[in-house]
Amino acid sequence: MTLPDGVERRTFGGDDRLATKGHPVYGEPTDGDWRCWDARRSKLAAMLEHGMDTGLDGGETVLYLGAASGTTVSHVADFSGPTYAVEFAPRPTRDLLDAVDARENLFPLLKDARKPETYAHVVESDVEVLVQDVATRGQARVACENARFLREDGRLLLAIKARSEDVASDPETVFERALDTLREGYEIIETRRLEPFHVDHLGVVAVPRK
Ligand code: SAM
Numbered sequence: 178m179t180l181p182d183g184v185e186r187r188t189f190g191g192d193d194r195l196a197t198k199g200h201p202v203y204g205e206p207t208d209g210d211w212r213c214w215d216a217r218r219s220k221l222a223a224m225l226e227h228g229m230d231t232g233l234d235g236g237e238t239v240l241y242l243g244a245a246s247g248t249t250v251s252h253v254a255d256f257s258g259p260t261y262a263v264e265f266a267p268r269p270t271r272d273l274l275d276a277v278d279a280r281e282n283l284f285p286l287l288k289d290a291r292k293p294e295t296y297a298h299v300v301e302s303d304v305e306v307l308v309q310d311v312a313t314r315g316q317a318r319v320a321c322e323n324a325r326f327l328r329e330d331g332r333l334l335l336a337i338k339a340r341s342e343d344v345a346s347d348p349e350t351v352f353e354r355a356l357d358t359l360r361e362g363y364e365i366i367e368t369r370r371l372e373p374f375h376v377d378h379l380g381v382v383a384v385p386r387k
Contacts, residue, residue, distance in 0.1 A: 180225065182235030183256025189213040195222050199255035200279035203248055212252070216374040219249040220310050220336035223374035229382055230367055232332045233306065240304045240326050242290040242319065243311035245269045247276035253308060254283040261300045265289045290319050293326070303328045312338040317355040320383075321362035327385050333363055335381040336371065348377045355379075362386055 180186075180195070187196040189206040195214040206213040216222040224231060235256045244250045244262035246269040254260040254276070262277075263286045264270045270287050277283045288296045290311055304326040311319055316337050327333065337355050339348035356365060363383035371378040 181231075181233035181256050184214070184225070184233075184235070184252075185211070187211050187213075195225060197252045197255035199251065200276075202251040202276045202279075203246070212255075214252045219252065220371055220375055220378060220380065221249050221253065221308055221334060223371045223378075224334060224336075224369070224380040224382075226374065227369050227371070227380065229369055229380055231334055231382060233334075237305035238301055238303070239306045239308060240300055240323065242307070242309040242323060243313075244273055244285070246272035249308075249310065250283065251276040251280065254280045257306070258282060259301065260284065261286060261296070261304075263288050263290050263296065290323065291315070293323050297325070300326055302326060303331075305331050306334060307331065308334045310336045312336075312341045314342055316341065317358035320359060324362040324385050329385060329387070331385060332366075333381070333383040333385075335359075335383065336375070337379045337381060338375075339377040339379070348379075352379045356381070359383060360386075 196211040198210045214222045216226040236258050239257045239260045241250045242263045244264040250262045260283050277285050286296050339351040342351045365383045367382040369380045371380050
């Protein structure tokens with residue numbers, strides 16, 4: 178597995194885990210300056226654990242949709258350049274501010290990811306990586322609407338939660354439907370189910386359609 182610069186494997190409590198260097202945010206285990214990045218708590222970490230071709234080198238400009246209280250985006254900011262964190266729920270955004278305090282490159286945006294025009298004046302238009310974990314209906318459509326921020330050679334790293342789209346249908350059917358929508362804006366490079374870390378989630382790597 179190729180890890181981005183700034184992400185390493187380290188041992189926490191006898192277990193081999195991913196880790197980034199930064200100020201702790203949510204009570205995660207630490208080892209000196211390193212903080213455990215547990216794939217069971219982060220879809221992006223699960224994509225890395227599965228060896229998906231994320232294209233992350235470290236140091237990229239990132240737009241992160243669905244930041245919640247900052248668990249994953251704080252790790253992303255540890256190894257990235259400017260990191261814009263979009264979250265529309267005020268409660269988790271308050272906790273996200275603790276992660277922001279310790280990171281000069283992490284910028285919180287209390288915005289709705291379905292309305293990219295409301296943050297287009299803040300986010301740079303040549304984002305190298307769009308990470309999305311919104312776990313809401315219409316996940317593929319949100320990714321398509323935010324493709325406008327991505328550079329031509331940028332990447333989308335998306336987690337699709339089947340149950341957020343449709344609780345009744347077979348997850349594989351839900352994923353196929355979401356991928357069909359995604360193809361309107363992206364060329365899909367790789368997909369992978371995120372079990373055992375996250376049940377009924379699909380990890381997707383895609384590039385903007387030319
Ligand atoms: N990515 C987070 C992590 O790993 O630390 C967990 C994200 S949680 C699964 C999904 C988050 O997306 C929730 O906090 C939810 O409020 C947020 N969300 C859902 N729809 C959204 C939207 N349209 N705009 C912004 N945030 C949204």
